[in-house]
Amino acid sequence: MDVEFISEFEDFNEFLNKLNNELKFSNNNYNQAQIEVLNFLSNNKDVTAKQIEEVLNIDRGFLSRTLKSLQNNKLLKKTQSKKDKRIYILNISPKGKVVLEEYRSLKIIKYDEVFDHLSEEKKEEFIEVLKQAMQIFNNKSYSPILLENESTLEYVFNKDNVVWQAKNDKHIITTLLYKRVNEWTVELEFISLVEDLKIFKDLVKKAVNYAYDNFESHLIMYVDYNHNKYISIMSDLDFIETETLENKIRFDLFL
Template sequence: MSTTTSKIRSFNRFYTAHLDILSQHYLDSEYSLTEIRILYEISESKIITAQKITEILNLDKGYLSRILKRFLKENLIVKVASAEDKRAFNIKLSDTGNELLSILNTKSENKIEGKIEKLNTSEKEILVDSMNTVRNLLTENKIAREDITYRHEITPGDVGYIIYLHGAIYGKEYHFSSDFEKYVIKTFYDFLEKYSPEKDRIWMAEHNNKIVGCVAIVHQPDGEAQLRWFLLDPAFRGLGIGKRLLTDAVDFCKEKNFKNVFLLTTSMQDKALQMYKMIGFKLTQSEKVEEWGKTFYEERYDLKLSK
């Protein structure tokens, strides 16, 4: 068994025990967790077929059939003839079923509130963000573009986290030494010392209030601007985030009437180089260097905005 699998199984045991969901009678009711979940799905869909319930919850048809027969006997659900197929039936909650589910929902909410009442606001946010991360990683469709938000206001902790991302991602993908992180720290120190909101800007892409991508424009003498710190968390690539960040950065340069935008990068960053070229940057300098424990070509790309 892999370490990852072992840790996931360990967490599953902890979480099911923590929420006390293995009891035969969930929330001191006459019903199991599976039975309550079936009632919940019927409620959420307003009206649904037995086939759809089996697909959503991955239940055996025979097992579900026995549960639905019990629900009918106890007047928790009602069967409604399908308008499209007279041989088929839809299912919806009865007034009794709605009342039961309302009581159990209140009990569940109160129980969870009790579990997290000792957590402060920040800890609750971390908990919810972590749960969203697990859900996204284990869902086939993972992350949607509409789940990503963008901002350019710098708040406490932003720069520190962006520096961390640079060290972690470049260390893993390009095997740069810790000297690279020192370099990034220095560049941000210089940036913040001379920061001017009218001429400088950092754009951040976020998912669940966590920075997953960034880019910046830093003003330079003689009507030039430098594009810096373009970075994307590997888990969020392929969603158009990089294109959006670069487009916003170039549009800002045009708005501020910069004559030229340049960037310094390495020959190792193939995907980023493709994106730079797609929006019009052209290679103007290339020099072989040895830095951060690697040998590569340091390259300059320029994008002329006015003649």
């Protein structure tokens, strides 16, 4: 593949990551989980916390903290059910609607800054190219590919220690730890940084599949700010950005 094309594509990908980060930092009062709950409440009236938990697949403890934060900021209304006083009914508040609309408007503005100058025809061509690239990527085999002067890539799973390793000529490239936080929650952590995006994604996918098979309900992973190229991969794997820390971003996946 043309080296210049790869370089241009990497620059574009980095630019989109910066654009997404700018959007998140512009709305830094609320994390992605809070926005998702507000969006759900805006589309559904008179719901319970249990309904939100089931539909959005959010861990009960994490959801409880999210709802409490939204209530403290007066973004939702909580009223006791007349039929069952043990149950509370949730609705988005007028202030919550304003916050959600501001977020949506900001998102449109940010992306319009990039794409609005393109004609509808160019936009359609751009989307079609992206769809083709994603289809090829999603359908390709993940088994190791042997190329000239390139050694075999191997993934090894150690069930006793619950770790995944990517190896090349018996040399360990990186190790992904599967660290239990509590009965329902597991944290994923790379021992060493892996520059290869495919290896990064494959190892995280293997851990997610393992968690699903073992009936886990909540995965956590932290990504350093300096490695923006991994952020889009977390989104591809359905992780949700939930917290912005000093040097890293927290991602959660609810199974």
